[in-house]
Structures are given as C-alpha cells and as structure tokens.
Amino acid sequence: MSNSLKPATGPTSNHDKWYFGHPAVWVLAPFALLFFFITALRRVFYKTGIKRAYKPNAPVIVVGNISVGGNGKTPVVLALAEYYSGIGLKVGILSRGYGGKSDFYPRLVSHTDKACEVGDEPRLLAGRSGCNVVIDPKRARGAKYLADELHCDVIICDDGLQHYALHRDVELVVMDDRKVGSGYLLPMGPLREGQWRLGLVDALIHNARSMPTFDNAVAPQFLMTLVANKFVNVVDPTITRDASEFAFSSCSAIAGIGSPARFFQQLKLMGLNFTNTFPMPDHHAYDASDIPRGTVLMTEKDAVKVKGFAHEDCWYLPVDAHLAADFYTLINTKLAQAGLAQVKNR
Numbered sequence: 001m002s003n004s005l006k007p008a009t010g011p012t013s014n015h016d017k018w019y020f021g022h023p024a025v026w027v028l029a030p031f032a033l034l035f036f037f038i039t040a041l042r043r044v045f046y047k048t049g050i051k052r053a054y055k056p057n058a059p060v061i062v063v064g065n066i067s068v069g070g071n072g073k074t075p076v077v078l079a080l081a082e083y084y085s086g087i088g089l090k091v092g093i094l095s096r097g098y099g100g101k102s103d104f105y106p107r108l109v110s111h112t113d114k115a116c117e118v119g120d121e122p123r124l125l126a127g128r129s130g131c132n133v134v135i136d137p138k139r140a141r142g143a144k145y146l147a148d149e150l151h152c153d154v155i156i157c158d159d160g161l162q163h164y165a166l167h168r169d170v171e172l173v174v175m176d177d178r179k180v181g182s183g184y185l186l187p188m189g190p191l192r193e194g195q196w197r198l199g200l201v202d203a204l205i206h207n208a209r210s211m212p213t214f215d216n217a218v219a220p221q222f223l224m225t226l227v228a229n230k231f232v233n234v235v236d237p238t239i240t241r242d243a244s245e246f247a248f249s250s251c252s253a254i255a256g257i258g259s260p261a262r263f264f265q266q267l268k269l270m271g272l273n274f275t276n277t278f279p280m281p282d283h284h285a286y287d288a289s290d291i292p293r294g295t296v297l298m299t300e301k302d303a304v305k306v307k308g309f310a311h312e313d314c315w316y317l318p319v320d321a322h323l324a325a326d327f328y329t330l331i332n333t334k335l336a337q338a339g340l341a342q343v344k345n346r
Contacts, residue, residue, distance in 0.1 A: 021182025032188035046164040054140035055167035058147040059338040062168040064161025067190040070258020071174045072207035075321035081129040092152030095122045097135030099283040106136040106145040115305045123304045139166045169338035171201040177208040225322040234314040243270045252292040256284035
C-alpha cells in the first residue's frame with residue numbers, strides 16, 4: 001500500500017484545525033483581505049452590468065455552498081433530478097468537471113466514461129440520474145449546450161454558486177454539521193463568500209442530524225436525510241449485500257470526500273465495525289495501492305474512480321437524499337416565476 005494509505009488515528013487533523021480557525025491562520029489574514037476585495041469587486045461588476053451573466057433558454061437551479069470541500073451537494077442534485085424527471089421534465093445537469101481532463105468541452109458525459117476524464121462527480125451523476133450530464137469549465141457555454149442543443153427544460157448546476165457569469169433562477173446552499181467553520185474567508189478559513197450570503201440564497205439544506213442556528217438572518221432551512229441503500233459490489237454491480245452481512249466481517253473503510261469522518265460515522269450508525277479507516281482528500285486520484293486487502297467499504301464517489309482496478313471484495317454504499325415536500329414547493333414557486341409552466345400547479 002502507498003504511504004498515503006494510513007488509518008485515521010484521531011478525530012482532529014491539520015485540515016480540521018485550519019477549518020475551525022487555529023490561531024496560526026492569522027498569518028494568512030492579509031491574503032484573506034485581498035480575496036475579499038477581489039471577490040467583492042467581481043460581484044459589483046456583475047451587479048452593475050459591467051460584466052453580464054449569460055441567461056440560457058431554460059431555468060437554472062444552482063446547488064452550491066459558501067465553503068470549500070464537500071458538503072453533500074451530489075445527493076441533492078440527484079434528488080432534484082429525480083423529482084423533476086418524475087414530473088415529466090427533461091433535466092440537464094451541469095458541472096465544471098473538477099478532477100477530469102477532457103480533450104473537449106462542452107462534453108456530454110456517458111456512464112461508461114472514465115472518472116479521470118470527466119471527473120468523479122459527473123461520472124456518478126451520469127450513472128445514477130439517467131439525465132443529460134454536461135461538463136464544461138465555462139458553465140455558461142455548458143448551460144447553452146444543455147438548453148439549445150439537448151433541449152433540456154431545466155438545468156441543475158452542481159456547484160457554481162460563485163460563478164456569476166451564469167444567470168440562475170434558484171440558489172441552494174448545502175451545509176454539513178461543520179456549518180461555516182471558523183467563519184473566515186479563504187485562505188484564512190474555508191469560506192468562499194461571507195456569511196451574509198446565507199441570507200440571499202433561496203434555501204439552506206443541512207446535511208446534519210439537527211437544524212443548526214445562526215446569529216445572522218438566513219434563508220429558509222431544510223434538513224436532508226440521507227437514506228442508505230444496499231451495498232453494491234464495485235466489480236460486479238449486479239451483486240448487492242445488506243449491511244447486516246458485513247456485521248461479523250473484518251472490514252476496512254475508505255473515503256475520498258469532503259468529510260470522510262461523516263461516512264465512517266454513517267457506517268457505525270448502521271452497526272458496522274471496521275478494523276481500519278482510510279480518509280483521503282476530496283477528489284483523491286486513487287491507484288491500486290490505495291485499496292486495502294480484504295473487505296473494503298467505500299462511497300459511491302470513490303467507486304467510480306477505482307472500478308478499473310478494485311478487487312472483488314470492494315463494496316460501495318449508494319445513498320438517496322430525502323427532503324420535505326415543502327422544499328420542492330418552494331423551488332417550484334421560484335421556477336414558476338422564471339416561466340416554467342409545468343410546475344405552476346404543483
């Protein structure tokens with residue numbers, strides 16, 4: 001195994017210390033101030049019309065966050081795609097394709113594409129959603145392709161809350177139990193925008209057990225429940241197993257997501273015990289040496305990257321996001337205001 005494959009030894013990492021505001025981060029305060037001025041100036045340019053946002057011929061829902069790292073956006077995108085496909089709309093999903101190296105853009109993602117080419121999240125979204133998934137670092141160009149060439153009725157943008165070059169009709173922020181961390185801007189802390197932004201979006205979705213509280217005014221808040229399905233074999237997805245079948249096995253768990261500890265905790269809540277946990281950086285580029293021997297449990301996002309070299313005892317856990325009916329009512333109201341007739345009576 002590679003040197004990067006080391007079991008977690010404690011709940012606190014250097015990343016956690018930075019995320020929650022170790023005193024040492026104050027040396028980065030001048031850079032955070034510079035970041036503030038640059039991003040503020042950019043917002044002013046778009047607000048005053050010096051720069052213009054592209055408005056595609058389909059309403060856009062942006063699912064993003066104000067902090068760096070994964071918070072659970074992908075399950076929300078899948079839930080929205082399933083809901084709007086279920087009411088008869090043609091849904092397009094837009095991503096910048098982070099972590100992928102495609103030779104051309106915009107690129108329509110196939111469920112057979114390699115994650116190293118299109119990115120792990122777009123590859124997962126294409127395999128799970130059954131919708132058109134397009135990657136393009138220039139999101140406005142990708143949105144135009146989805147609306148004009150693929151004739152999508154609604155576009156769900158995976159991330160891109162701060163990508164003001166693309167007009168949006170609905171803005172959603174997904175947060176986990178880390179909330180805003182230290183509350184400092186990059187690179188001093190994890191925030192891409194100040195906490196004031198939470199009051200301007202259309203809804204906050206919390207990937208947490210309980211509803212958090214904030215000192216400042218925020219948008220309507222909703223709890224998201226992640227419901228785990230059966231474990232699926234990475235090599236042969238036709239083979240599935242219940243969690244109970246791993247109860248007496250010696251397992252290892254790996255996770256290359258924004259908060260690996262969240263996945264490990266989920267496994268524990270399912271009654272599973274494992275000998276080792278291997279937290280990896282978000283979007284980690286796996287190789288065969290990263291995969292432990294024996295039974296290995298991982299996220300679906302990890303599975304799309306290791307499928308080509310995983311052994312036969314590797315399993316991933318698909319999850320579905322459940323959101324309250326009034327959440328969809330709120331989004332439908334916004335989409336109806338944007339002119340999407342199919343949602344007006346729902």
